[in-house]
Amino acid sequence: MVKIKSLKYSELEAFVLELGEKKFRAKQIFEWMHKGVRSFDEMKNISKDLKEKLSEKADLEALELETVQVSKKDGTRKYLFRLSDGEFVESVLMEYSYGNTVCISTQAGCRMGCAFCASCEGGLIRNLTTGEILDQVLAVSKDIGEKVDNVVVMGVGEPFDNYDNLTGFIDNINDKNGFNMGMRSITVSTCGLVPEIKRFAKEYPQVTLAISLHAPNNELRNRLMPVNRKYELKTLLAACREYVKTTNKRITFEYILIEGVNDTAKQAKELADILKGLLCHINLIPFNGVIGKEFVATKREKAEDFKETLKELGFEATVRRELGSDIDGACGQLRSKRR
Ligand code: SAH
Numbered sequence: 001m002v003k004i005k006s007l008k009y010s011e012l013e014a015f016v017l018e019l020g021e022k023k024f025r026a027k028q029i030f031e032w033m034h035k036g037v038r039s040f041d042e043m044k045n046i047s048k049d050l051k052e053k054l055s056e057k058a059d060l061e062a063l064e065l066e067t068v069q070v071s072k073k074d075g076t077r078k079y080l081f082r083l084s085d086g087e088f089v090e091s092v093l094m095e096y097s098y099g100n101t102v103c104i105s106t107q108a109g110c111r112m113g114c115a116f117c118a119s120c121e122g123g124l125i126r127n128l129t130t131g132e133i134l135d136q137v138l139a140v141s142k143d144i145g146e147k148v149d150n151v152v153v154m155g156v157g158e159p160f161d162n163y164d165n166l167t168g169f170i171d172n173i174n175d176k177n178g179f180n181m182g183m184r185s186i187t188v189s190t191c192g193l194v195p196e197i198k199r200f201a202k203e204y205p206q207v208t209l210a211i212s213l214h215a216p217n218n219e220l221r222n223r224l225m226p227v228n229r230k231y232e233l234k235t236l237l238a239a240c241r242e243y244v245k246t247t248n249k250r251i252t253f254e255y256i257l258i259e260g261v262n263d264t265a266k267q268a269k270e271l272a273d274i275l276k277g278l279l280c281h282i283n284l285i286p287f288n289g290v291i292g293k294e295f296v297a298t299k300r301e302k303a304e305d306f307k308e309t310l311k312e313l314g315f316e317a318t319v320r321r322e323l324g325s326d327i328d329g330a331c332g333q334l335r336s337k338r339r
Pocket of ligand 1 (some may be wrong): 287289
């Protein structure tokens with residue numbers, strides 16, 4: 001079976017020709033897929049004959065919507081989708097003043113092992129295909145009957161640990177024959193895989209990059225994020241400086257605030273020190289409770305102090321508004337109550 005939603009537009013054209021059809025059929029099929037149809041039957045202007053060929057040879061990679069939970073606090077919607085092999089994946093829709101944003105997953109599970117995050121509890125199960133990553137956006141868009149304005153790749157999984165399928169997704173969602181989402185409306189977040197950061201800077205300079213930092217020194221970062229033992233802060237930040245130079249874009253640094261762990265004024269200064277001269281925005285995320293983890297969130301007032309310290313030192317910093325926490329849809333909570 002050909003995973004048809006994972007094909008690039010040019011590959012879809014080749015596939016259609018192989019089936020003995022005219023090239024323009026590719027455009028029709030691509031358009032239908034990007035409208036979020038769940039079966040080949042729904043592709044209205046396509047002949048019965050071609051529909052049959054497609055059902056025989058191609059897998060539409062349509063995710064099965066299992067449940068939608070809606071936050072009573074802020075209307076955030078958390079989607080649980082089932083994949084064809086019975087695995088699950090989650091996506092979250094958030095409404096902002098500048099449009100709606102879908103947070104999508106790139107892997108079932110994760111192997112990065114961050115101490116504070118629920119997504120890695122069962123390890124990595126498997127990478128999602130390009131089609132499975134893409135279909136999260138298409139299925140959510142179909143559900144709300146609206147265009148999705150922005151995508152943040154900040155759900156379950158480490159996107160740069162699944163680089164080819166991630167970039168396949170970006171190519172497809174950006175394709176003018178389909179969803180036509182601008183590169184600038186996409187944000188990818190990584191825990192710090194340095195080779196892929198460098199590659200991404202060259203290949204996708206218009207996509208926004210976010211880095212999960214969470215600690216201002218190696219000693220602490222090693223404890224919180226095992227990836228730091230492979231790519232220490234110095235190496236990571238050198239790659240970030242190179243990124244800014246190549247792309248002319250600022251980086252977003254995500255920094256969770258955990259009480260008594262990484263939230264002192266001294267640590268704020270240490271953070272400012274290591275980021276000195278780097279074009280960036282610092283996004284402070286109040287730690288979200290995750291069952292079975294011993295950490296607690298920094299109190300709001302102290303989080304504001306941390307932000308002010310950074311601002312006084314010349315940085316742009318904000319405390320992220322917490323969305324969807326009552327449905328375990330906030331950062332780090334995905335996958336936590338799945339089983
Ligand atoms: N693996 C990628 C993509 C996930 S993004 C990355 O690490 O960047 C999800 C963001 O939520 C990351 O910044 C992650 O560190 C953060 N996060 C994880 N657990 C959290 C928690 N319990 N509370 C708040 N943020 C958390």
